[in-house]
Amino acid sequence: MKTVTMADVAKQANVSKSTVSQYLNKRYDYMGEKTKARIEQAIKELGYQPNIVARSLKQKSTKTIGVIVANILHNFSTEVSRAIEDVCHKADFHTIICNADDDPDKEKKYIEMLRAKQVDGLIIFPTGNNRDLYRKMLDQNYPVVFVDRSVPDIPISSIMLENEKASELAVDYFAKKGHERIAMITTPMNENVSSRVERLEGYQRALQSHGLDVREDYMRSIDPDQVEGILEEMLALDQPPQAILAGNDLILKEVLTFSKLHHFKIGEDLSVIGIDDVPYASFYSPSITTIAQPTFKMGKMAGELLLDKINKKSTADQRPDYHFEPTLMVRESVKDNKED
Structure with a gap:
């Protein structure tokens, strides 16, 4: 089948190739409505597809x-x-x-x-x-x-995001509700992933501002599939955490899965806040307090x-x-x- 060209469109619409080019590039300043309609109809009738590669080379974009x-x-x-x-x-x-x-x-x-x-x-x-x-x-x-x-x-x-502030908002709210043993779980810490580093730093600083202990056994940076084992370890401590800050949505999902599997009641047996306002947070039962990013x-x-x-x-x-x-x-x- 013969490839339809811009010249074919111009001939069918009874206009010049430059006019067709102007139409394709949406330069309509000096183009009448009837001319536009003829070109549009010609393109439709002939099934013309612009050569994107050629146009890119010409326009350098x-x-x-x-x-x-x-x-x-x-x-x-x-x-x-x-x-x-x-x-x-x-x-x-x-x-x-x-x-x-x-x-x-x-x-x-x-x-x-x-x-x-x-x-x-x-x-x-x-x-x-x-x-x-x-x-x-x-x-x-x-x-x-x-x-x-x-x-x-x-x-x-x-x-x-103001990542440090995100963690601070969560810790401040836990503290306001009377929580003293607050843990944070996040995905693997990498100094090149600034958002994770900043969230952990914000968590530590907020604990200190409330006079709460910064405990190594309450801070874990792990892959999501390790969350269940880590929570089992944390909750078996002599002083288990009362609250968990999930560093992102993937960790939050695993924390909620753990609570279902092990029959922990979120909001009663364990308090939870997640960074990232996931779509299901508002209708999960109980609904999940989150830190939202715009x-x-x-x-x-x-x-x-x-x-x-x-x-x-x-x-x-x-x-x-x-x-x-x-x-x-x-x-x-x-x-x-x-x-x-």
């Missing part, structure tokens, strides 16, 4: 960005990516989303693959272990934005910031990180020990 998330299983990653896609869709940009699984090698392959496909910019939830690649993009003035994490000595703007605002800013860089509206990356405030969502999963 693929109108595409890449998003590399650290772990797509996180509710945070899903919601932020959705907001980024919304922003890009409105700007007529396509979005390619890749999942790095917190694996630096996989992240490296995706960065190289997406750049080989000539995407116009990248939004990365960085593993932190590809510093040479990050610096190379900076040196080349390649548009890139980080989300959720910053990387020391790599001045790429990052969209982040995920859609964060994703929107990440998308807008990258498009600004692509469109040369912002200069080389010496800008500070952008921090967003967490919000305590009070529900039913924290027992009021002051009533005892």
Whole structure:
């Protein structure tokens, strides 16, 4: 079957090729409605598909960005990516989303693959272990934005939560309800994953501010599938924790699973707060108190910031990180020990 060309569309619509090009690029300033209608009808009748590769070469833009998330299983990653896609869709940009699984090698392959496909910019939830690649993009003035994490000595703007404050809000609320033995479980600690480090630091500082002990046996950084065993150890201590702060949504899920399996009543036998306001938190029984991130605002800013860089509206990356405030969502999963 013969490939339909722009010249075929122009002939069918009785206009010039340049007019068809202007129509395809949405430059309608001097184009009448009847002309637009004829071109639209010709495209429909002929089944014309623009040559995206040729247009990209001519315009020096693929109108595409890449998003590399650290772990797509996180509710945070899903919601932020959705907001980024919304922003890009409105700007007529396509979005390619890749999942790095917190694996630096996989992240490296995706960065190289997406750049080989000539995407116009990248939004990365960085593993932190590809510093040479990050610096190379900076040196080349390649548009890139980080989300959720910053990387020391790599001045790429990052969209982040006030992570220390998130933990502080949780510990403050536990303390307000009369809890003194407060544990925190988070995913494996990695100094390159700034959000996890900051949440643990915020937890420790909040305990100290309330005059509570910072106990090593109450702080664990583990894979989610280890949560059951760790909780069994903690709750078998001479002084078991009264409250658990789950460092993210994956840990919270495992804590709730443990409570069901072992017949612990959340909000009575054990108080729980999770960082990340997962969709089921409000209708789980009992409903779960969480620390919410403004995920859609964060994703929107990440998308807008990258498009600004692509469109040369912002200069080389010496800008500070952008921090967003967490919000305590009070529900039913924290027992009021002051009533005892």
